Amino acid sequence: MAEETLLKHADTHEHEGHEPFMPADEFESNSPMKVSYGKMMMWYFLLSDAFTFSAFLITYGALRVSNKWWPDPNHVFNAMPFMGHKQIPLGFVSIMTFILILSSVFVVLAVIEGHRMNKKGVLLWMLGGIAGGAAFLGCQAWEWSHLISEGLRPFFNPFVPDAQGMTHLAKSIVDPETGRRVLEMTGNMVTDAHGHKFQLGEGFGKFGGVGAFGALFFGITGFHGFHVFTGVLLNVWGFFATLSGKFEKVGHYEMIEKLGLYWHFVDLVWVFVFLAFYLL
Amino acid sequence: MAEVISKEHLAHDVHHAPHEEHHHVETFINKYIFTTDHKMIARQFLFTGIFWAIIGGLFSVLFRVQLGWPDATFPVLEKLFGNWFNDGKLDPNAYYMLVTMHGTIMVFFVLTAGLSGTFANFLIPLQIGARDMASGFINMLSYWFFFLSSLVMFASLFVPTGAASGGWTIYPPLSALPQATPGSGTGMTLWLISMALFIGSTLMGGLNYITTVLNLRTRGMDLFKMPLTVWALFFTAIIGLLSFPVLLSGAVLLIFDRSLGTSFFLSDIYIGGKALGYSGGSPILFQHLFWFLGHPEVYIVILPAMGMVSEILATHSRKPIFGYKAMIFSILGITILGFIVWAHHMFMSGLNPFAGSVFTLFTLLIAVPSAVKVFNWLTTLWRGNIHLNSASLFAIGFVSVFISGGVTGIWLGNATIDIQLHDTYFVVAHFHIVMGIAAFFGMFAGVYHWFPKMFGRFMNETMGYIHFFVTFLGSYVIFWPMHYLGMSGVPRRYYSFKEFAAFSQYDDLNKVISAAAIVVFITQLVFVANFIYSIYKGRKMTSDNLNPWNSNTLEWTTPVEPGHGNWPGALPTVYRWPYDYSKNTTGPDFTPQTVPLTEQEIKELESHA
Numbered sequence: 001m002a003e004e005t006l007l008k009h010a011d012t013h014e015h016e017g018h019e020p021f022m023p024a025d026e027f028e029s030n031s032p033m034k035v036s037y038g039k040m041m042m043w044y045f046l047l048s049d050a051f052t053f054s055a056f057l058i059t060y061g062a063l064r065v066s067n068k069w070w071p072d073p074n075h076v077f078n079a080m081p082f083m084g085h086k087q088i089p090l091g092f093v094s095i096m097t098f099i100l101i102l103s104s105v106f107v108v109l110a111v112i113e114g115h116r117m118n119k120k121g122v123l124l125w126m127l128g129g130i131a132g133g134a135a136f137l138g139c140q141a142w143e144w145s146h147l148i149s150e151g152l153r154p155f156f157n158p159f160v161p162d163a164q165g166m167t168h169l170a171k172s173i174v175d176p177e178t179g180r181r182v183l184e185m186t187g188n189m190v191t192d193a194h195g196h197k198f199q200l201g202e203g204f205g206k207f208g209g210v211g212a213f214g215a216l217f218f219g220i221t222g223f224h225g226f227h228v229f230t231g232v233l234l235n236v237w238g239f240f241a242t243l244s245g246k247f248e249k250v251g252h253y254e255m256i257e258k259l260g261l262y263w264h265f266v267d268l269v270w271v272f273v274f275l276a277f278y279l280l
Numbered sequence: 281m282a283e284v285i286s287k288e289h290l291a292h293d294v295h296h297a298p299h300e301e302h303h304h305v306e307t308f309i310n311k312y313i314f315t316t317d318h319k320m321i322a323r324q325f326l327f328t329g330i331f332w333a334i335i336g337g338l339f340s341v342l343f344r345v346q347l348g349w350p351d352a353t354f355p356v357l358e359k360l361f362g363n364w365f366n367d368g369k370l371d372p373n374a375y376y377m378l379v380t381m382h383g384t385i386m387v388f389f390v391l392t393a394g395l396s397g398t399f400a401n402f403l404i405p406l407q408i409g410a411r412d413m414a415s416g417f418i419n420m421l422s423y424w425f426f427f428l429s430s431l432v433m434f435a436s437l438f439v440p441t442g443a444a445s446g447g448w449t450i451y452p453p454l455s456a457l458p459q460a461t462p463g464s465g466t467g468m469t470l471w472l473i474s475m476a477l478f479i480g481s482t483l484m485g486g487l488n489y490i491t492t493v494l495n496l497r498t499r500g501m502d503l504f505k506m507p508l509t510v511w512a513l514f515f516t517a518i519i520g521l522l523s524f525p526v527l528l529s530g531a532v533l534l535i536f537d538r539s540l541g542t543s544f545f546l547s548d549i550y551i552g553g554k555a556l557g558y559s560g561g562s563p564i565l566f567q568h569l570f571w572f573l574g575h576p577e578v579y580i581v582i583l584p585a586m587g588m589v590s591e592i593l594a595t596h597s598r599k600p601i602f603g604y605k606a607m608i609f610s611i612l613g614i615t616i617l618g619f620i621v622w623a624h625h626m627f628m629s630g631l632n633p634f635a636g637s638v639f640t641l642f643t644l645l646i647a648v649p650s651a652v653k654v655f656n657w658l659t660t661l662w663r664g665n666i667h668l669n670s671a672s673l674f675a676i677g678f679v680s681v682f683i684s685g686g687v688t689g690i691w692l693g694n695a696t697i698d699i700q701l702h703d704t705y706f707v708v709a710h711f712h713i714v715m716g717i718a719a720f721f722g723m724f725a726g727v728y729h730w731f732p733k734m735f736g737r738f739m740n741e742t743m744g745y746i747h748f749f750v751t752f753l754g755s756y757v758i759f760w761p762m763h764y765l766g767m768s769g770v771p772r773r774y775y776s777f778k779e780f781a782a783f784s785q786y787d788d789l790n791k792v793i794s795a796a797a798i799v800v801f802i803t804q805l806v807f808v809a810n811f812i813y814s815i816y817k818g819r820k821m822t823s824d825n826l827n828p829w830n831s832n833t834l835e836w837t838t839p840v841e842p843g844h845g846n847w848p849g850a851l852p853t854v855y856r857w858p859y860d861y862s863k864n865t866t867g868p869d870f871t872p873q874t875v876p877l878t879e880q881e882i883k884e885l886e887s888h889a
């Protein structure tokens with residue numbers, strides 16, 4: 001008797017895979033919010049993920065206000081690919097942001113086509129979303145490698161103040177004795193990227209500017225980038241699942257909606273990251 | 281959408297449901313190991329939890345031996361535990377490791393995973409009338425993440441330099457600088473990996489618990505007809521979902537500090553006169569991130585126990601729970617307030633005094649919903665027809681220890697008093713009584729009460745009585761005197777007090793505490809023996825008495841050992857709240873949730889409306 005299993009046939013076409021026990025088996029959903037359980041789970045996951053990001057951003061805020069000096073974002077983020085040494089403060093990151101928002105729009109369109117059960121439309125716009133995400137990641141890779149080439153590391157920050165508190169990018173070298181990255185210094189004079197010498201602001205030494213700056217930058221944009229990366233993978237999966245007719249068979253494109261929720265979330269988080277690192 | 285199904289379909293379904301059953305191919309692997317059946321997953325959590333409880337308890341015995349008899353040597357222990365003991369004496373580094381692992385194991389692995397993992401899985405679907413969790417697959421993953429996390433933590437015990445030893449709160453710099461102490465190296469790395477997996481597990485579990493409660497309730501099971509267990513487990517899941525991610529962030533940043541040399545939690549630090557090159561970070565920040573989880577965590581631990589105790593007290597005193605809605609709203613109050621009191625753990629960490637007064641205010645406020653619950657339990661018991669058995673004894677014991685431990689919380693919550701008491705044995709006494717013992721009592725009550733439903737047999741009552749009385753008295757003997765130690769300033773987390781002449785007056789007291797700890801530990805083994813024995817040899821539950829406690833809730837309407845899907849036929853329909861005890865003037869003194877309202881009751885309801 002005990003061994004009896006009461007698994008029921010997944011006999012209606014609404015069922016997906018291995019989830020045999022939907023309330024729809026037997027009666028109307030009792031959900032006070034009239035949302036399917038899959039979407040509800042996604043919402044709660046995002047809520048919880050929002051707390052993870054909030055903790056990171058609060059960490060950012062706390063460290064930033066508790067330090068007497070912080071590098072000026074207009075100075076740190078002013079490079080643009082293919083433009084040589086021309087300085088365009090926040091130019092590149094604006095393009096990145098635009099790309100990400102655009103890709104979110106594409107995914108919205110994919111969801112709309114899903115409601116219309118238009119497989120071709122879903123495929124087209126999903127492709128757009130994927131391309132946008134991939135482009136964003138490419139931009140991020142460029143920005144990271146550029147900053148790394150300038151000497152920024154999670155544990156070392158070459159952006160230092162001069163005696164007036166203005167931000168300069170200082171030359172750094174790897175100390176042959178300790179193997180650690182340090183500023184190239186003579187007395188308290190350092191050299192900037194153009195070879196000009198300037199006097200280091202008070203409280204700073206050969207270990208460079210506020211160490212937490214690089215840590216926060218790589219840590220938080222990296223964590224966000226990881227989310228984008230996961231999102232692109234998920235969307236690629238969604239694309240191929242659509243292509244194979246999986247959702248057409250199931251009768252709805254709810255999975256695309258769930259992917260869309262995740263994707264908009266990643267986009268929204270970026271707005272806050274952008275605000276914290278680049279605008280403030 | 282998919283959920284909307286016509287009434288015709290419904291009727292059809294009810295009539296034909298039994299014919300639609302079919303036998304699924306069952307193998308050992310998919311029944312006992314990679315199972316998606318919530319009842320089996322619950323048992324997996326329970327067994328793993330019991331395993332960890334034994335380890336965690338054993339560790340406390342080991343360090344209590346050191347505290348009770350700091351001068352004696354125990355060659356046996358050296359034989360058993362190798363280099364944790366040198367010349368028969370506990371090594372100081374091993375002492376810190378044992379204390380740290382004891383805390384970690386008990387708080388996270390036993391009282392979080394073992395307690396809510398077990399009972400949320402077991403009770404939510406059975407008590408709301410669902411066939412399983414919303415996603416059986418994610419539920420299964422939740423257990424296996426916990427299992428992996430357990431493996432990693434267990435492995436860390438065998439690392440030559442020892443497991444993590446900076447305290448269960450893993451404050452930097454001890455946790456951030458691998459070179460700080462032996463345990464700060466590999467042991468700490470494994471601790472962080474294990475906790476990251478653990479957080480994954482609670483997250484997946486929590487997602488399921490929340491969606492299941494909201495989406496899969498059976499016909500008639502309105503939110504305000506749910507048993508208090510389900511309410512408590514529901515809010516527990518919400519707290520976990522919102523607080524564990526913050527610990528995850530802290531852990532990730534800590535991992536960066538350790539492995540990439542970043543400076544999130546480290547500022548200018550000198551070791552041996554040499555500067556380390558960290559700058560701009562803040563160790564206090566970590567404390568904020570930790571306690572933003574840490575305080576809600578104590579409610580994650582206690583709420584499921586509270587829910588079960590409410591249910592068990594009502595059932596075994598044959599009375600409706602007093603203040604059902606008040607209970608729910610006090611859980612809600614605790615949930616909300618629990619998120620804004622964390623800094624009461626940091627009064628002595630350099631907190632701004634103004635912030636201190638704000639946190640004192642909120643902390644004292646949270647005592648209000650806690651007190652509401654206590655009064656409701658007492659009123660439920662008051663003049664009840666109390667059936668004493670292992671389950672109800674532990675539930676009553678819970679109320680006792682929760683009061684004793686909660687009162688000292690109000691002392692500690694006052695920043696000015698806490699200046700004296702922080703980091704003394706007073707705090708140890710407070711949280712062990714209010715959290716440690718109380719949550720364990722809730723868990724024991726739950727195991728004794730639902731054992732027949734879990735395993736189809738009863739536990740032995742005599743052994744249960746011995747277990748209860750020795751544990752109850754023993755726990756007070758262990759922890760009550762610690763208040764006095766703490767008030768005279770004995771600090772916690774010290775390896776030995778031999779250097780402090782003033783504390784020598786407590787040498788004998790420490791021996792008493794240690795002796796009681798050993799007795800209580802052995803008594804827990806009686807429980808474990810009873811548990812295992814009863815699974816195989818206990819008195820059987822028979823199909824003519826499916827409801828041994830004459831309880832109103834839905835789980836007792838299932839067969840002796842429900843299969844995957846819980847109810848063989850259609851799902852039960854619910855008509856009333858679960859606490860109609862001693863309402864009838866004739867006949868049985870309980871009215872299960874599945875009994876339709878009488879005309880009389882309907883009239884009463886209408887006259888209220």
Ligand code: HEM
Binds near residue numbers: 689692702707711714
């Ligand atoms: C009546 C409400 C309560 C109040 C006002 C309260 C207050 C406090 C305060 C102020 C502290 C910090 C003491 C210090 O470190 O100096 C503390 C510690 C603690 N409390 Fe409570 N508490 C209450 C209830 C609880 C409950 C219900 C639990 C668990 C179920 C709990 C678990 C803990 C734990 C685990 C610690 C110590 C953590 C550590 O430092 O290792 N408390 N409590």
Ligand SMILES: [Cu+2]
Binds near residue numbers: 575578621622624
């Ligand atoms: Cu607290």
